[in-house]
Amino acid sequence: MTRNYSGDILIVDDMPNNLRFLSTTLTEQGYKVRSVTDGLMALTVAKAAKPDLILLDIMMPNIDGYETCVRLKADEKTCDIPVIFLSALDEVIDKVKAFTVGGVDYITKPFQLEEVLARIQTHLSLRFAQKEIRQLNAELEQRVRQRTVQLEQEIAERLQVQERLLHLALHDVLTGLPNRTWFMKRLEQILQQANQQSGSHFAVLFLDCDRFQSVNDSLGHLVGDQLLVSIARRIQLCLRPGTMLCRLGGDEFAILLQDTEKYADAIKTADDILRELAAPFQISEYQVFTNVSIGIVIGNGVYRQPEHILRDADTAMYQAKANGKARYQVFEQTMHNLALYNFQLESDLRHALERQELEAYYQPIVNAISNEITSFEALVRWNHPEKGLVVPNKFIPIAEETGLVIAIDLFVLRQACQQLRIWRDAGIVKHSLTMNVNLSVKHFMSFDLLEQIDRVLEETGIDGDSLRLEITESDIMENAEFAGKIIAQLHDRHIQLSIDDFGTGYSSLSYLHRLPINHLKIDRSFVMRIGKNGKNTEIIKAIIALAKSLDMFTIAEGVETQEQLAQIRELHCDFCQGYLFSRPVNAEAAQNLLLTGFKTQA
Known part of the structure; x- marks a missing residue:
């Protein structure tokens, strides 16, 4: 007991x-x-x-x-x-x-x-x-x-x-496996032997469960704990006697393979584990599907500290996740170099938040028929003191991993609302013009999201109906129940919601129709390939029909040519966004667009 x-x-x-x-x-x-x-x-x-x-x-x-x-x-x-x-x-x-x-x-x-x-x-x-x-x-x-x-x-x-x-x-209470402390002590002993005996090799496999958090969120921690025990037992079935398997913590495990002289031994072990975990787990009345991403390091006399081995195995594991999960990745030195680059980028990004190096840029969303600007999507840019203007895809992935994305989202939200207030006070825009702000899934699922939004709206004097939040389709559907509660509370505040990149993920239409969503954004990948022969036209037509049946508006992203615009209009899409009208620009240039209109003949 x-x-x-x-x-x-x-x-x-x-x-x-x-x-x-x-x-x-x-x-x-x-x-x-x-x-x-x-x-x-x-x-x-x-x-x-x-x-x-x-x-x-x-x-x-x-x-x-x-x-x-x-x-x-x-x-x-x-x-x-x-x-x-x-x-x-x-x-x-x-x-x-x-x-x-x-x-x-x-x-x-x-x-x-x-x-x-x-x-x-x-x-x-x-x-x-x-x-x-x-x-x-x-x-x-x-x-x-x-x-x-x-x-x-x-x-x-x-x-x-x-x-x-x-x-x-020295042991994990839940699984009974050796814990991190014991593993690191044993790894240190093996490393000393490898440094003393030429030709002595070993391998470390770092395993992280895929989508384990969603199991905890949807089925509860008791089911999650039982799943971890079952995963540990299945992994042990794939290991030869005497092989150390430990639980590092959370949903992370590590394996120490001794007396292995080639990659093939470690890779065979990884393949066996992936194959063993592919079958569903029966936990109580639930059938659960999960697997692991595996990072592999072949140890030898090059390493001096056990922490460095685990670090490189962890780096390789993250690369396996980035490559699609449920697979293995052998560590390469270029990965460490990339990890160091990302570490420096993360450090710079933290300073950027402190030094106010971030800036909101604005891309207009226009009425497909009248070309009138109806809203702006606020997008973050980083004015790096050495690298110049850095676009989001260079730093947002790092921000997502480290949790800094929440602070970035909040910065863009506040600056966009402040800018809208400035334009309204100057009589430049109508009250109907709205601001679209992207939210990462980490921010969308944070416990104090609504409190933060309320505070920004109060500080800037902007009503909820002037704000439209954008979140991707997959992020909503992976956390549908919790997302539904948040969306309902946003709806009570008259805050609109737009599903970004629609059509690229997966949706439960039976659930989607119950959510008070205002806009579907047709992903740019469909618009780009609409082409002269009408490729992807049927997909876009289906999305527009779906939106109209659910009393939602549609926004076509990535409109870059007159031909694309003409076909979008022909399909009766409500709004457009893309380089044909304007790239994302700073507040001053966005204001000029409001005053002078577009250079395009759209």
Whole structure:
């Protein structure tokens, strides 16, 4: 039976919403909670109150989480307090640094509450177990002096407790597999052997479950946990005896293949695993389909640190996901170079947000018949101090991975609403002109999206009916139930919703017709190939018919030629957007379009 340990917890986070959410939740769970907003306050409170556990954010003012942890570990009064990092940073190098400075665990934001509670309970259990063993040792020493007859029995009892503690420290509670700590210790031993013995090779496989989060979101964490156990068992069926399989955390696993001298051994193992996991999993009454993306590193004397091996395997795994998931990718040095480039780009992007290097550009959306500008789509551009103007496809993927995209979305939303207010106050636009703003799925599914939108609208004096949010079709349908609730609340605020890139993903028409969606944007790939022979015309015609049957408007993206415009008009599409009218331009140029119109003869 699992024992629940209550205790004192100190939460350190500069985001009030996070503090309030965690404090309330943990207090309801029976913990005594203190919270502070920066590292310096954390050091003071930790010395005075001596909490049993610290939840520590990384990105904070004054001193960051890493420096805070270093100072805690350097002080004899606080050095033994376990620290769990909570951070939006999800790179292996960030996690490695967290463990290097003394952290005992690392949870990536946006976190799952059940995971946070489980990690807290595990480390509190370990801490209190350590206290118990220290107390037991003290009692044993006293009793040895009084009652020597039972010495052997008591020593055996202490050894059992120590073995239990060691097992708890080195194994994953859910699957029973070795955990990250044990894996890294073993990997370090194998690496030392490879460096000492010429020709000694090994391989590391880094596995990450595909679409596991959607299982948790739709079926619950109990089903998710059972799925992880089933995945671990199937993977073990593919491994030869003595091969180490560990759970690194979350839905990540790692395999250590010893005495392998060629890629073929690792690739065969990866193929066996992918084939084994292809069959559906029966979890309770649910049939679940999932697989894994696998990164492979062949280890030899070139590597010096085990962390670098895991880093490169993780990099290769992400490449496998980018290539379509449910496949493997062998690490190549060019991937590391790209990872370093992306790391620098991420660092620059964080500074860009701080230094206000981002700028909203505007592309007009026009009435297909009258050519009148009815709205603008606000698009982000990055004025890099060295690289000049950087377009979104160069940095938005990095922003999506790191969570920075939420801050970018919010910046564009606020700047677009402010610009619309300026134009209205100057009498340049009618009240009917709207602003289209793109939302990433991470932002669309964030718990405080509506609060953020309400705040921007209030600050800028813009009504909800002047705002149209764009999100892709696949993002809505992958999270249909939750998305439906958010869309309904947006509709209550008279905020319009547009489905972007329509026709390229998948839709449940039976569900789509129940959502209060205003516009379907026909993807540019269909418009570009409409051609002289009318290629893709039937697809566009079908989308327009569908939209009209659901009382929605249609917008054709990527209109670049008079011929395309003519066919779009002939199909009775409502609105157009594309280079034929204007490229995305800054606010000044957009204002000129409003005042002078288009140069095209559209």
